[in-house]
Structures are given as C-alpha cells and as structure tokens.
Amino acid sequence: EDQVTQSPEALRLQEGESSSLNCSYTVSGLRGLFWYRQDPGKGPEFLFTLYSAGEEKEKERLKATLTKKESFLHITAPKPEDSATYLCAVVSSSNTGKLIFGQGTTLQVKP
Amino acid sequence: EPEVTQTPSHQVTQMGQEVILRCVPISNHLYFYWYRQILGQKVEFLVSFYNNEISEKSEIFDDQFSVERPDGSNFTLKIRSTKLEDSAMYFCATTWGQNTEAFFGQGTRLTVV
Numbered sequence: 001e002d003q004v005t006q007s008p009e010a011l012r013l014q015e016g017e018s019s020s021l022n023c024s025y026t027v028s029g030l031r032g033l034f035w036y037r038q039d040p041g042k043g044p045e046f047l048f049t050l051y052s053a054g055e056e057k058e059k060e061r062l063k064a065t066l067t068k069k070e071s072f073l074h075i076t077a078p079k080p081e082d083s084a085t086y087l088c089a090v091v092s093s094s095n096t097g098k099l100i101f102g103q104g105t106t107l108q109v110k111p
Numbered sequence: 112e113p114e115v116t117q118t119p120s121h122q123v124t125q126m127g128q129e130v131i132l133r134c135v136p137i138s139n140h141l142y143f144y145w146y147r148q149i150l151g152q153k154v155e156f157l158v159s160f161y162n163n164e165i166s167e168k169s170e171i172f173d174d175q176f177s178v179e180r181p182d183g184s185n186f187t188l189k190i191r192s193t194k195l196e197d198s199a200m201y202f203c204a205t206t207w208g209q210n211t212e213a214f215f216g217q218g219t220r221l222t223v224v
Contacts, residue, residue, distance in 0.1 A: 031210040043115075043222055044154065051210075076147035087154065096167040097209035101154040108169050 002027045002092045006102035013078055013109050021105045022072040029093030033071050035064050036087040038104065044087055047073075059086055078109045113137040117203050117216035122224055127192050132219045134203030136188045143186045144204040144213065145178065147171070154202070160186065193223045 002024045005040065013019055024065040032051050036044035048057040050066035057064045061082065075084055085106045089099040116135040124130050136143055145157040158168045160178055168176075177189045186205075190197055200220050204213040 034212060036215075041216045041218075041220075042201075043117075044215060046212045049212050089154075091210050096159050096161070097206065098144065098156040098159050098167060099146070099154075099204075099213060100156070103153045 002090065002100050004088055004090055004100055004102035006086075006088050006105050008105060009103065010106045011108070013075075013107065015079055015109055015111050016077045017100070018074070018076045018078070019076070021088075021107070023071040023102055024069060025071070025088075025090050026069075027090050027092035027100070031091040031093055031097075033066055034091070034099065035062075035071070035073055036089065038085045038087055040085075047086075052083045057069030067093050075107070078107070080109045083107055083109045114215075115203055115205055115216035117201075117219050119213075119219060120217065121220045122222070124193055124209050124221070126223055128194060130193055130221065132188045132190075132201050132221070134185055134188075134205075134216055135156075135184060136203070136205035137207075137214055140205035140207045141212075142206045142209060143178075143180070144206075145188045146155045146204060146215075146219075147199040148202065149199045157188070157201075181202050193221075195223050196222060198223045 005024045007022045035047040038044045048064040053068045085104040087104045089101045143160040148154045158172045159166045175191045200218045202218045203216045206213045
C-alpha cells in the first residue's frame, strides 16, 4: 500500500534557525513527489515538484531534495511568515494522478 | 494568476439533506479532483475525473457521492444525504497533466448538524 510519513509532526524554530522537514514514502513506482504549504483554513499551496532521485528545487528560503526513499524540505534562516503546515504528497504509478498525502509538519517560527 | 475557485466557502446543513459543492477549474486543466480534510487529519483523496468520467474513486466515495461537469466549466461534488461524519473541508484540485502539480481551491467548509 502506498504510504507517506512526515516528521516531525510539529517544529518550533527561532527566526533565523535553519532546519529540515522529512517526508518518507513507500510507493509502487514514484511518478512525482510534491510539497505544499497550508495555512489554517486554506487550501494547500503548491511549492515544489520532484520527479527523480537526486533532483533539487529551490525557492527563496526553501529547498527540496529527493532520494529513492525520502524527501527533505530544508528551510534556511526562516522568518515568522514561514509559519504554516508543510504537506508532502506523492503520485504513484498505481493510480490516476491522485495525491497521497502525509499528515504534515506544522512549523512555527518565533521572532 | 489563474486559480481554482470554490463556492460556497462555508455551508451548514442538516443531517440527511443534499449539498452541492462547486468548483471552477483553471481553464486549460484537464484533470479534476476532490479531496477532503477532516479537522486535524490528513488530506484524503475522494475522486478523480477526466474526459467527463470518473477515473478513480476512494472507499470514502460511496453511493452518496457523485460528481459531474454540467456545463463544461463548473465541476461539482454532490452529497445526496449528508451524515455528521461528512463534516470536513472539501478541496477541489485541478492539473493539466496526470503527474503535474495540482492547484487547489480555498475549500468549502461543510458542517453537518
């Protein structure tokens, strides 16, 4: 069964304190791994797509990397406005493009 | 910037009533999805829709649920007889390709009382 597990569930950082979020996945053939940001009461907002091991994507203070079993979302020098829940999701070869989500990591950045 | 639009943003309904949630996809997107998120839980897939038919549905998507694209622009999710456990945020998502990034609407918060 396809599965996505994110850790930690919650993370508190001081402003400027860099860290990484983990997404481990078990799928029957990875077609794509996606990172989203979700603010309370809002829909997921697309951040990155990764398709193959070794791929990296960057946007402002965020960098996503992918291996054959996991992905990391690195946050460099975070600011309070980076506070949100970060969701990881995969599309596997056994389905029709549906996303299988992890439970998310809730990040709080204190000034 | 193109976006997925969902209406209403919040709906309160009595148990046993029918509700219709509406979505306007991004115009050149071909694949449409409904997801739901119960408070405090992960986002769950409900159904995918392509070429005017359902391509996949989850165990959650039972006979009480239906989807359609009535006029070539709107994409709707109908729940025929709502239950208390249907209370959740419902998100519409669309993609232009099967494995490309999905863009989500802001959601409809459904409260069944």
